[in-house]
Amino acid sequence: MSVDEKTVRRIAHLARIAVTDEEVGPLGAELNAILAFVEQLDAVDVSGVEPMTSVLPMAMKKREDVVTDGGRADDVVANAPETEDNYFLVPKVVE
Amino acid sequence: MSSPNELTLAEARDALKAKRLSARELTQAHLDAMAKARALNAYVLETPDRALAMAGASDGKIAAGEARPLEGLPLGIKDLFCTHGVTTTAGSKILETFEPHYESAVSANLWRDGAVMLGKLNLDEFAMGSSNETSAYGDVVSPWRRNGSDARLVPGGSSGGSAAAVAARLCLGATATDTGGSIRQPAAFTGTVGIKPTYGRCSRWGTVAFASSLDQAGPIARTVRDCAILLGSMSGPDPRDTTCADLPVPDFEAAVGRGVKGLTIGIPREYRVDGMPTEIQALWDQGAAWLKEAGATIKDISLPHTAYALPAYYIVAPAEASSNLARYDGVRYGLRVPGANIADMYEKTRAAGFGREVKRRIMIGTYVLSAGYYDAYYVRAQKIRTLIRRDFEAAYADGVDAILTPATPSSAFGIGEKASADPVEMYLNDVFTVTVNMAGLPGISVPAGLDGQGLPLGLQLIGRPFDEETLFATAQTIEAAAGRIALPGAWWA
Amino acid sequence: MNASVDPKKLIKGGLHDWEVIVGMEIHAQVTSRAKLFSGASTAFGAEPNDHVSLVDAAMPGMLPVINAECVSQAVRTGLGLKAQINLRSVFDRKNYFYPDLPQGYQISQYKDPIVGEGEVTVDMADGTTITVGIERLHLEQDAGKSLHDQDPTRSFVDLNRSGVALMEIVSRPDLRSSEEAKAYVTKLRTILRYLGTCDGDMEKGNLRADVNVSVRRPGDPLGTRCEIKNVNSIRFIGQAIETEARRQIAILEDGGSIQQETRLFDPGKGETRSMRSKEEAHDYRYFPDPDLLPLEFDQAYVDALAAGLPELPDAKKARFVGDFGLSAYDAGVLVAERASADYYEAVARGRDGKAAANWVINELFGRLNKEGLTIEATPVSADQLGAIVDLIGEGVISGKIAKDLFEIVWTEGGDPRALVEARGMKQVTDTGAIEAAVDAIIAANPDKVEQAKAKPTLLGWFVGQTMKATGGKANPAAVNALLKEKLGIEG
Numbered sequence A: 001m002s003v004d005e006k007t008v009r010r011i012a013h014l015a016r017i018a019v020t021d022e023e024v025g026p027l028g029a030e031l032n033a034i035l036a037f038v039e040q041l042d043a044v045d046v047s048g049v050e051p052m053t054s055v056l057p058m059a060m061k062k063r064e065d066v067v068t069d070g071g072r073a074d075d076v077v078a079n080a081p082e083t084e085d086n087y088f089l090v091p092k093v094v095e
Numbered sequence B: 001m002s003s004p005n006e007l008t009l010a011e012a013r014d015a016l017k018a019k020r021l022s023a024r025e026l027t028q029a030h031l032d033a034m035a036k037a038r039a040l041n042a043y044v045l046e047t048p049d050r051a052l053a054m055a056g057a058s059d060g061k062i063a064a065g066e067a068r069p070l071e072g073l074p075l076g077i078k079d080l081f082c083t084h085g086v087t088t089t090a091g092s093k094i095l096e097t098f099e100p101h102y103e104s105a106v107s108a109n110l111w112r113d114g115a116v117m118l119g120k121l122n123l124d125e126f127a128m129g130s131s132n133e134t135s136a137y138g139d140v141v142s143p144w145r146r147n148g149s150d151a152r153l154v155p156g157g158s159s160g161g162s163a164a165a166v167a168a169r170l171c172l173g174a175t176a177t178d179t180g181g182s183i184r185q186p187a188a189f190t191g192t193v194g195i196k197p198t199y200g201r202c203s204r205w206g207t208v209a210f211a212s213s214l215d216q217a218g219p220i221a222r223t224v225r226d227c228a229i230l231l232g233s234m235s236g237p238d239p240r241d242t243t244c245a246d247l248p249v250p251d252f253e254a255a256v257g258r259g260v261k262g263l264t265i266g267i268p269r270e271y272r273v274d275g276m277p278t279e280i281q282a283l284w285d286q287g288a289a290w291l292k293e294a295g296a297t298i299k300d301i302s303l304p305h306t307a308y309a310l311p312a313y314y315i316v317a318p319a320e321a322s323s324n325l326a327r328y329d330g331v332r333y334g335l336r337v338p339g340a341n342i343a344d345m346y347e348k349t350r351a352a353g354f355g356r357e358v359k360r361r362i363m364i365g366t367y368v369l370s371a372g373y374y375d376a377y378y379v380r381a382q383k384i385r386t387l388i389r390r391d392f393e394a395a396y397a398d399g400v401d402a403i404l405t406p407a408t409p410s411s412a413f414g415i416g417e418k419a420s421a422d423p424v425e426m427y428l429n430d431v432f433t434v435t436v437n438m439a440g441l442p443g444i445s446v447p448a449g450l451d452g453q454g455l456p457l458g459l460q461l462i463g464r465p466f467d468e469e470t471l472f473a474t475a476q477t478i479e480a481a482a483g484r485i486a487l488p489g490a491w492w493a
Numbered sequence C: 001m002n003a004s005v006d007p008k009k010l011i012k013g014g015l016h017d018w019e020v021i022v023g024m025e026i027h028a029q030v031t032s033r034a035k036l037f038s039g040a041s042t043a044f045g046a047e048p049n050d051h052v053s054l055v056d057a058a059m060p061g062m063l064p065v066i067n068a069e070c071v072s073q074a075v076r077t078g079l080g081l082k083a084q085i086n087l088r089s090v091f092d093r094k095n096y097f098y099p100d101l102p103q104g105y106q107i108s109q110y111k112d113p114i115v116g117e118g119e120v121t122v123d124m125a126d127g128t129t130i131t132v133g134i135e136r137l138h139l140e141q142d143a144g145k146s147l148h149d150q151d152p153t154r155s156f157v158d159l160n161r162s163g164v165a166l167m168e169i170v171s172r173p174d175l176r177s178s179e180e181a182k183a184y185v186t187k188l189r190t191i192l193r194y195l196g197t198c199d200g201d202m203e204k205g206n207l208r209a210d211v212n213v214s215v216r217r218p219g220d221p222l223g224t225r226c227e228i229k230n231v232n233s234i235r236f237i238g239q240a241i242e243t244e245a246r247r248q249i250a251i252l253e254d255g256g257s258i259q260q261e262t263r264l265f266d267p268g269k270g271e272t273r274s275m276r277s278k279e280e281a282h283d284y285r286y287f288p289d290p291d292l293l294p295l296e297f298d299q300a301y302v303d304a305l306a307a308g309l310p311e312l313p314d315a316k317k318a319r320f321v322g323d324f325g326l327s328a329y330d331a332g333v334l335v336a337e338r339a340s341a342d343y344y345e346a347v348a349r350g351r352d353g354k355a356a357a358n359w360v361i362n363e364l365f366g367r368l369n370k371e372g373l374t375i376e377a378t379p380v381s382a383d384q385l386g387a388i389v390d391l392i393g394e395g396v397i398s399g400k401i402a403k404d405l406f407e408i409v410w411t412e413g414g415d416p417r418a419l420v421e422a423r424g425m426k427q428v429t430d431t432g433a434i435e436a437a438v439d440a441i442i443a444a445n446p447d448k449v450e451q452a453k454a455k456p457t458l459l460g461w462f463v464g465q466t467m468k469a470t471g472g473k474a475n476p477a478a479v480n481a482l483l484k485e486k487l488g489i490e491g
């Protein structure tokens, strides 16, 4: 499998990263080098093998249904590039 | 007495306890050394006021006879750990002004135990790199140089600032993180000790995520004992991290000096890779010989899926990273580049905020998760992870207590030396360390000698899950046999 | 399920008859105090970003920890839907960018949901019953909220809802009309409210539907569907389906084809329109969330939850029919809300079930409806209504007087028995007193008495006069019997 320029642009858009025309070619080459490197995995027989879903076997911890957080809107928006009345502001979204 | 910053962490602890030294003096000595070492670019942010305030408080505790385990010991914090009220950049432009309103679990544990924060340490951007050349805040320069050369060398990465600062005596020890080798490889490159504990030993809460199923925090310090002391404070259960183990923290320091008598050390044949420098092979053989002399049994073992760990890692880690880094969108914190509309804002912000290596990994991760490729790449890689873990389980079931390998395939290289190469060549740095992350096991890198150019080389020990104690005991045996490596003089000062 | 096509359900196009196929994804907010993966409150109506933890705001290094109660609620719901409960399920990340999605992904369940196949039985108004297949139920995070009309160039983002637990309940495309779809949602809402796992408040958006609509000629394979997003009332669900089906039929009859897309229902304009923002080709790149381990529990946990489930509407309805002799329709009306059913049972206990149903449905519900009140706000308690039913049964008051009494209790309150005493509302059963009244009327109307012999329907007039003379308190049965006897009317 190898990626062409159109795929590079599609992936960049999915990842929301603007790419210039000059970047597309080299990025594609780098991605193809990595994909060629990982291609050796095709040689492994993985039939009947479960994919790893947790690194170590343990039961998932759970929280009680108790309100322990919130009431800190100032902290939440403290680093925001643009806010008003504790709302985050973004360029208008058209639905 | 030489300058207090030349002490090991354990020595400094004892000197403070004996009141031969005050925490303020110790901290000031480090702040002075840091001020003279800016050419190394190990710190992205020095916090002298906070450091002296913390040291002053420690002196009070010591005077009151209330000293805690790390009382008054000055440490550097990798800038991947969120620190309350102190800018945390993750080495990225996208977080240039980010000031967390919370403290990472690992750093909070250190402050709980009385440690002093000197500042935030440089790193590869979002911990993605093996040379500390991807930081938005400049390359870190290794305190090491080749014999007769003043060429600037890399300290390794991604915890390059941590390793360089520890080697240059700019802190007694440092926090670090390891996703594919980011503690052990820079430790090996700088003649320091670094341990990546078992996945789940340290809480990941408050540490900027790179690849969630692989990331694990650990210390870098100048001796095995210092690492054991630091890990004892850094680790422990945390209800805020579902993947953090609910296990008590053993007395790691007590394991140091326990020796290797009766232990079986495995030597995996698959780590004998083509083109490995003979010096590294020789060092590895030497390490096995030292352990044998100290009473261990050496056993040849096979870890048949070793060769697939690195390519599988380069699917799993970027996949997780592509998702973990989606939150950097310019809405709630960090850099925002205005755009004509929301999508334009996202794309411009992320294009300007992320460096080239980070973008490359996000792109690869996005690609391998995308429709039609998920099974062929991601699911297959996770199956191979299962096979890698089974290899280790079989070896341990067969009576092996720890596994000895080289830490890196080479000694440190020059800054810029691999800049033009294809990314895979850089990735090969992690070929010996990455299996450990894939299987979630603990691994330690300990300096074992110098190569022909006078640069340090490290050996790696891999342990059973949650058996860091055996690693400390075994690494200390190597450390003792090799003799502590003399760190470079302060040519930078 | 609905194997043969019922011609009554078909929609008449200009050229052909069409069958509409509907499936639904219901997003139901889980009833819990805290969010699915954080300790922030789920309470409605807070100040902007006040019910937000650093986890909900996706600050760097923040990690999700699952709320155990949300898991229990999902399992309870699964049991209520007679569904397969999966002892092992997995949380996945659904990756996409949106300003009210702080993580850049939604934590959801994709391949391995907590609940698998189940079914819902739905009674239709015409007495028929349909069974709607449930494909799955999974747990996921809600997104935040964007306000678009505060400013000409900016949207305002509030994350109070971000991370609130939702159950997404996916039906099979088993619905064949807007009526069926509305009845299904109504029934599902009833079940959730009985279980206490979702309050079903559609106005607050706590229950909302994505409606998948396609049309086909009967017997044809399934057509291309369109998804109408976030419809937030049962009435609108019906309107949206009708509108969308007609739009698709018009296109197909014109020789066009349907584009699979996401649409929005505009109730004001009565049309559905394409959602441009959702139009972009999506590639959600699902993968298991590495911050969370698989969700595992044992059968004993499920059994304990099953043992604690309340009686559900279907069972209750069957019991009402069996124990109280109610019609299926009346029983259905009574069990639609758990509070109504409880009220009814309190009234019916130890009394005539049919009479109790009659009073609850016709008088009480009628009055509540008129006043726009819910059963919880009724001014007439079950004890009070029960006393009224008793007074009728005992022959103390007539049905007509009972209605007056109900009105007094409704507006003034009080003990019905004492009111009847105090206000002299008792029915006169004393035959002597009734007889006197009857005799007086017969004596005063000899002509009518004559006519009545030939025209027995005049009996009603005499009854009316007698009741008038006794102030409505005479026992009607006694009046009837006496009059028949005295007028010589047979039967």
Ligand SMILES: [Mg+2]
Pocket (backbone or CB within 6 Å): C025, C168, C210
């Ligand atoms: Mg959906």
Ligand SMILES: [Zn+2]
Pocket (backbone or CB within 6 Å): C027, C140, C168
């Ligand atoms: Zn959903």
